[in-house]
Amino acid sequence: MNPTKEFDIIVWGASGFTGRLVAAYLFKQYGTQGDLKWAMAGRNQEKLTAVRAEVADSSVPIVVADSNDEASLKAMILRTKVVCTTVGPYVTYGSKLVAACITYGAHYCDLAGEVQWMRQMIDKHHEEAQANGVKIVHTCGFDSIPSDMGVYFTQKEALAQKGQRAKRIRMRVAGMRGGLSGGTYASLSKVLEEAMQDKEIYKVLVNPYGLNPTDKQEGGDHPDLQKVIFDPTSKSWIGPFIMAGINTKVVRRSNALSGYAYGNDFRYDEATMSGKGFKGRMKGIMSALPLILMTAKQGSILKRVANRMFPKPGEGPTKDQRENGFYSLRFYATLEDGSTALGKVTGDKDPGYGSTSKMLGEAAVCLAKDSLPEISGILTPSTAMGDALLDRLEKHAGLTFSFK
Incomplete structure (x- = not known):
């Protein structure tokens, strides 16, 4: 993964209901003047600007891209280490984005719970993602x-x-x-x-x-x-x-x-x-x-x-x-x-929303910033991020883990 990319994270779908919650969480938790470089992205500049005014401020960059245009996706993905997407159903809106992340070298996390689509992504892209050193991580919300x-x-x-x-x-x-x-x-x-x-x-x-x-x-x-x-x-x-x-x-x-x-x-x-x-x-x-x-x-x-x-x-x-x-x-x-x-x-x-937005946000930060297991492909949260994610969930996302 190219360490010199402009952004650590791009939140794709930031003008949607869940996307704006993720953006609000990242702004509150990490701001824009610290170590984490992130941007809000979607298809509509006007909507993104309006949502940014509600959940953050003008210091958060906006990226406009078209999910149906590979050249547009390529330009966006080449600017970031991680794409964090809330745009579903993923069977409709996720396939081209996953393929582009693997091709152009960005890790990826989402809220997908669509088992049949996840199976398709595994069959189509697991080996290619392994070869390219890319982590594709579905189910980064309450499921699962x-x-x-x-x-x-x-x-x-x-x-x-x-x-x-x-x-x-x-x-x-x-x-x-x-x-x-x-x-x-x-x-x-x-x-x-x-x-x-x-x-x-x-x-x-x-x-x-x-x-x-x-x-x-x-x-x-x-x-x-x-x-x-x-x-x-x-x-x-x-x-x-x-x-x-x-x-x-x-x-x-x-x-x-x-x-x-x-x-x-x-x-x-x-x-x-x-x-x-x-x-x-x-x-x-x-x-x-x-x-x-x-x-x-x-x-x-x-x-x-x-x-x-x-x-x-x-x-x-x-x-x-x-x-x-x-x-x-x-x-x-x-x-x-x-x-x-x-x-x-x-x-x-x-x-569904309050906890999920924090979990997805921390998964994205984890993929962008932490030292992670040497495994690539179509992964799960635990295999992709392990102890690093566990630590972030407890410190920042409001989860507690106990054992007796």
Whole structure:
């Protein structure tokens, strides 16, 4: 990576809802007069200027580019070490940008949760990115940094404190406040819509190892939980977690890319805790409702209800809702000797926007400024950035990690 580039980071899509939050975070945390050189970018100079006036000041450079014009993308990418993009759905707007970053030499991070598109990027570009020394890192928001880094941290502490790895980890969402973002709903709906029309995409979605290297797609994990059951591990009723279909595949890819650091027999799953007794069971059933609505067929009554219920792209929680949101995740680990341990990850803002914008911002800074593992390709947060990202998340992004 060329150390003399004009910018460390370009935030692509900075005039969008999430993009402006990332820009606001970088300006508040790092300003423009320090060591970090960054810019706001998008297609429309007027919109970018207006957003800059809201979230920063005129000291933040603006870069105008056209995502459909390779020459325009090339000119932008040659100016920066890292492209940080919030422009989704990525299956629609991300492919040319990924290809250009690999060709012209810039690391890349995004908020993609579109499993079928991520599979396409792996198949098309992993080897080329390796050859060019470029890190392409998807899922740098609530999906899937807390899950991926939570497992990474739990395994690291299990080895350090217990002298053995965890052969199985069950992640349970213990608490969460904050609405689903419109962009996340649009992306998930797009994934499910395409899966209903394309058997190959469907196979990727239902395969627990669908993001693993093609020769490493076997293991003991089953498809993600789709019903409400009582979980002896957490002593609670549990139901489906809407992000599990993305997070679990990312964690398994991390294991494969790390040379099976968690073990060839490592197993992982995710679910949402809903409490004990009859009340807990009913709460679990209600928590499964968004997933039912989201998977409804296009044009159906249920889908029309979902489209009215969920926010549209660019919509999301208010500032107060973002500030007062939180999440708490528990990582129930079974170690090699059968003993147990518990990892915890908490976030201090709503998951969809408040925390996600800080996580993505720190991932971009990490890629630009830190000493990182010598690995390139289509990566995961933990394999691309490891301890350096863990440190940034705790120091700056409002996440806490604990183990006992």
